Amino acid sequence: MTDLNEPLTQEQKSPEAKLRGNGRPARKRASVPEAKLLEFAELLFFAYRDFTRDPDAILKDFGFGRAHHRVLHFVNRHSGLRVVDLLDILTITKQSLSRVLKQLIDQGYIVQQAGSSDRRERLLFPTDRGRALAERLAAPQSVRLASALKAAGPGAEAILRRFLEAMVNAEERPKVSSIMASSPVPLKEGGKEEEA
Amino acid sequence: MTDLNEPLTQEQKSPEAKLRGNGRPARKRASVPEAKLLEFAELLFFAYRDFTRDPDAILKDFGFGRAHHRVLHFVNRHSGLRVVDLLDILTITKQSLSRVLKQLIDQGYIVQQAGSSDRRERLLFPTDRGRALAERLAAPQSVRLASALKAAGPGAEAILRRFLEAMVNAEERPKVSSIMASSPVPLKEGGKEEEA
DNA sequence: GAAATAAGTCAACATGGCTGACATAAACGA
DNA sequence: TCGTTTATGTCAGCCATGTTGACTTATTTC
Numbered sequence: 514m515t516d517l518n519e520p521l522t523q524e525q526k527s528p529e530a531k532l533r534g535n536g537r538p539a540r541k542r543a544s545v546p547e548a549k550l551l552e553f554a555e556l557l558f559f560a561y562r563d564f565t566r567d568p569d570a571i572l573k574d575f576g577f578g579r580a581h582h583r584v585l586h587f588v589n590r591h592s593g594l595r596v597v598d599l600l601d602i603l604t605i606t607k608q609s610l611s612r613v614l615k616q617l618i619d620q621g622y623i624v625q626q627a628g629s630s631d632r633r634e635r636l637l638f639p640t641d642r643g644r645a646l647a648e649r650l651a652a653p654q655s656v657r658l659a660s661a662l663k664a665a666g667p668g669a670e671a672i673l674r675r676f677l678e679a680m681v682n683a684e685e686r687p688k689v690s691s692i693m694a695s696s697p698v699p700l701k702e703g704g705k706e707e708e709a
Numbered sequence: 710m711t712d713l714n715e716p717l718t719q720e721q722k723s724p725e726a727k728l729r730g731n732g733r734p735a736r737k738r739a740s741v742p743e744a745k746l747l748e749f750a751e752l753l754f755f756a757y758r759d760f761t762r763d764p765d766a767i768l769k770d771f772g773f774g775r776a777h778h779r780v781l782h783f784v785n786r787h788s789g790l791r792v793v794d795l796l797d798i799l800t801i802t803k804q805s806l807s808r809v810l811k812q813l814i815d816q817g818y819i820v821q822q823a824g825s826s827d828r829r830e831r832l833l834f835p836t837d838r839g840r841a842l843a844e845r846l847a848a849p850q851s852v853r854l855a856s857a858l859k860a861a862g863p864g865a866e867a868i869l870r871r872f873l874e875a876m877v878n879a880e881e882r883p884k885v886s887s888i889m890a891s892s893p894v895p896l897k898e899g900g901k902e903e904e905a
Numbered sequence: 906g907a908a909a910t911a912a913g914t915c916a917a918c919a920t921g922g923c924t925g926a927c928a929t930a931a932a933c934g935a
Numbered sequence: 936t937c938g939t940t941t942a943t944g945t946c947a948g949c950c951a952t953g954t955t956g957a958c959t960t961a962t963t964t965c
Contacts, residue, residue, distance in 0.1 A: 545858055545866065547851060549866070550858075551786060551847060551851065552870075552889060556870065556877075558779070560877055563881065566878070578919090579920090595942080595943095596943060596944090605921085606924080607944080608922090608924085608945080611943090611945075612921075612922095615944090628942095631931075633931045633942045634931095655747065659740055662749075663740070663875075664871055665868045668868065669871075670745070672864065673861070675861040676860065676861035677752035679856060679859075680755075680756035680760060685759065774951055775952090776951075776952060776953090802955080804914085807914075808951090808952075811913095824911095827911080829910070829962045830911065830962095831911080909962100910961100910964090911961085912960085912961085912962105913959080914957100914958080914959075916955105916957090917955085919952100921952095922949105924950105925948095926946085927945085929942100930942085931940100932939100933940075933941090934939080
């Protein structure tokens with residue numbers, strides 16, 4: 514909304530200002546003004562801040578943190594993925610992943626199964642218990658998303674999808690598409706599910 | 710609190726299932742199906758993951774972290790805000806804020822000024838240096854947002870704004886609006902700006 | 906003048922990132 | 936067949952940033 518140009522507090526403008534020329538776009542297409550872009554950045558911060566609130570509260574009761582949620586989510590939604598896939602998705606080191614994954618396995622939320630074609634691989638699957646927790650964590654987020662999409666108005670789904678996809682690093686997009694396309698693979702029975 | 714069920718050794722329990730009834734929405738309006746909502750949740754994760762990447766890399770060169778970015782951003786965009794405002798925005802404790810704020814002040818990115826009507830208050834302002842860093846951190850994010858908005862297509866701005874606003878907790882919305890409406894307040898001269 | 910408020914500080918602790926080094930099993934290539 | 940690469944796991948320690956709790960200092964307010 515309004516607010517436009519942004520006062521510029523002091524004067525003499527300070528050093529940088531090397532990327533943005535001035536205050537007026539002038540040439541080029543009517544691209545979104547800088548000030549408006551920064552508002553979107555802020556809104557994104559607030560939206561994400563609250564998006565994670567509900568699951569965080571639930572996780573606390575289980576002695577887990579947000580890192581556990583991320584792992585459990587992707588294992589549940591794309592079960593059968595490998596450890597290396599998870600590392601790639603989360604963009605963390607295997608040592609970091611190891612810590613939370615181990616806890617989820619030890620406490621019976623996730624099980625591993627050696628890959629059939631490559632037995633070095635450890636494919637990850639949620640247990641019933643893991644699915645239950647994943648769904649419980651997802652529930653408030655789904656409610657929030659559904660109501661926000663509704664509030665956004667008609668056409669929001671397609672536009673938001675394009676927006677979010679374009680926010681991802683270009684080189685990462687094929688990877689993200691491929692992950693999102695991967696349906697959950699059923700756990701092969703017969704392996705030692707060490708429980709259940 | 711609660712502590713409820715907790716680990717409970719094996720499964721044989723599958724606690725959840727209490728929030729979601731089944732798999733079919735059946736009645737109600739044609740709301741977005743659960744699976745699609747979870748895709749948006751994933752996309753939001755990927756988008757935010759990459760949204761923070763560029764500034765994180767820059768911050769590293771300065772010996773700062775994401776927490777410094779958040780503080781500097783809000784002080785720059787809404788200069789003159791009080792410490793308590795910042796706590797409210799970030800939803801962290803003052804001890805957490807204190808650590809990063811102190812560093813930003815000590816290193817000349819932010820200055821404080823006692824409030825004129827209430828001298829207990831410490832109003833926060835960016836220095837030239839602080840503004841410069843804030844803008845440098847914002848630049849790649851603005852580029853990303855601008856291109857994502859363009860990719861989203863016509864009408865994206867209004868829809869995205871409504872979506873993001875609705876993603877914020879309802880009780881928080883007035884606060885967020887008020888923050889976003891607050892233009893930067895100029896630093897009153899006479900204080901000691903210790904650099905520039 | 907007492908109480909409430911804004912801010913700051915110290916200390917201890919938890920989570921979840923990181924690097925580096927190294928181990929094991931399985932697959933692969935020459 | 937053997938040596939290398941790959942997928943995974945693990946130990947040890949460090950860092951950033953969140954937490955709680957206790958307490959101090961100004962300043963405003965009643």
